[in-house]
Amino acid sequence: MIPYGKQSINEQDIAAVVEVLRSSHLTQGPKVTEFEQALSHYCQSKHVIAVNSGTSALHIACLALGVTTGDIVWTSALSFVASANCALYCGATIDFVDVELNTGNMDMQLLADKLAHAKVQNRLPKVIIPVHYAGLPCDMAYLADLAKIYNFKIIEDACHALGATYQNKPVGCTQFSDICVFSFHPVKNITSGEGGAALTNCKHLAREMRLYSSHGITKEESEFYNDTQGAWYHEQQLLGYNYRMSDIHAALGISQLMRLDDFISKRQAIANHYVDRLQSYCKIISSNSIQRTSANHLFIIEVDGDKRKHLFDTLRMQGIWVQLHYMNITSQPYYKQLGFDCYNYPNTEIISASALSLPIYNDLSVSEQDRVIKSIVHYLQNK
Numbered sequence: 001m002i003p004y005g006k007q008s009i010n011e012q013d014i015a016a017v018v019e020v021l022r023s024s025h026l027t028q029g030p031k032v033t034e035f036e037q038a039l040s041h042y043c044q045s046k047h048v049i050a051v052n053s054g055t056s057a058l059h060i061a062c063l064a065l066g067v068t069t070g071d072i073v074w075t076s077a078l079s080f081v082a083s084a085n086c087a088l089y090c091g092a093t094i095d096f097v098d099v100e101l102n103t104g105n106m107d108m109q110l111l112a113d114k115l116a117h118a119k120v121q122n123r124l125p126k127v128i129i130p131v132h133y134a135g136l137p138c139d140m141a142y143l144a145d146l147a148k149i150y151n152f153k154i155i156e157d158a159c160h161a162l163g164a165t166y167q168n169k170p171v172g173c174t175q176f177s178d179i180c181v182f183s184f185h186p187v188k189n190i191t192s193g194e195g196g197a198a199l200t201n202c203k204h205l206a207r208e209m210r211l212y213s214s215h216g217i218t219k220e221e222s223e224f225y226n227d228t229q230g231a232w233y234h235e236q237q238l239l240g241y242n243y244r245m246s247d248i249h250a251a252l253g254i255s256q257l258m259r260l261d262d263f264i265s266k267r268q269a270i271a272n273h274y275v276d277r278l279q280s281y282c283k284i285i286s287s288n289s290i291q292r293t294s295a296n297h298l299f300i301i302e303v304d305g306d307k308r309k310h311l312f313d314t315l316r317m318q319g320i321w322v323q324l325h326y327m328n329i330t331s332q333p334y335y336k337q338l339g340f341d342c343y344n345y346p347n348t349e350i351i352s353a354s355a356l357s358l359p360i361y362n363d364l365s366v367s368e369q370d371r372v373i374k375s376i377v378h379y380l381q382n383k
């Protein structure tokens with residue numbers, strides 16, 4: 001079976017995890033800090049809070065930015081549901097901005113129009129969450145300009161985009177955002193089993209996110225509201241969660257991060273090969289752009305209507321486990337009952353109705369990829 005995405009685990013990864021299992025700390029030991037420092041160095045961001053999932057990272061990012069009842073958050077509907085759910089966890093209202101047809105990223109022109117309209121209605125969002133769809137960064141400089149005009153905060157959902165660059169800097173440097181979020185689920189560009197991280201250059205946001213990720217408790221004497229009463233003393237300063245990453249997960253994350261650049265070049269080679277062989281048969285969601293390099297987390301072709309369903313089933317029958325990224329979030333029953341109408345996001349609907357994610361991951365061999373290509377070309381030539 002050839003899945004659309006899969007982790008790559010080598011002996012170095014395994015040894016790193018085993019080392020933690022033989023040590024004194026399975027959690028709250030040195031490995032989480034080490035992973036945070038390595039990510040901070042790779043992404044050129046001052047502060048990193050490693051947590052137990054990308055979803056937790058999105059949640060603490062919203063909380064740290066003060067998202068609460070009565071606030072409005074916008075994201076794109078062509079994403080995993082977690083991009084929107086995080087706002088609802090905080091009691092806020094969510095709304096969506098449609099995407100560009102060629103990249104699947106939030107359409108900045110439509111966003112600018114929607115902001116102008118929202119200003120008149122006094123319904124401006126507090127936070128906007130752009131999603132770097134398939135690993136290609138959104139137009140962050142333009143978004144940051146809009147943020148200054150309309151006074152909103154930015155959380156990058158970069159769960160696809162670890163290893164991508166924007167204006168020659170790594171995604172995660174948060175030059176054009178307040179917080180950037182990654183996921184280390186096994187299908188993502190690197191894995192820690194389950195895991196995620198929130199990155200920021202703001203000391204205050206970092207402190208808040210750290211508190212929210214661990215019950216709201218601090219053990220830092222310099223941060224105490226009251227005088228310390230002894231070495232046992234700690235303070236719960238707000239209502240937080242247990243979103244901590246364990247040292248077992250962090251050890252895998254550290255080892256995987258060392259392999260990230262290799263993973264990225266392998267993904268690029270796979271993407272190039274697909275483009276080469278498939279571009280004359282079907283539309284491809286663009287992965288290249290001026291001033292932006294994609295992390296090639298997903299490779300997506302577009303095949304319209306019933307043909308897509310048929311090709312999907314045909315490939316799956318051949319053991320090629322293609323996938324759809326994504327169903328329009330607003331078409332989910334939960335979001336429908338909140339009153340959303342998927343037809344208000346026509347470009348999202350078009351991509352949702354035609355997208356097909358092809359296998360792309362580090363250990364995909366050339367012969368496996370050629371098998372995938374052959375099946376698709378065979379199908380498209382005969383239909």
Ligand SMILES: *Cc1c(COP(=O)(O)O)cnc(C)c1O
Nearest residue numbers: 053054055080082159183184185
């Ligand atoms: C994977 C993913 C998430 C959630 O990450 P988890 O680690 O699975 O919680 C959020 N947003 C996007 C775009 C993702 O792809």
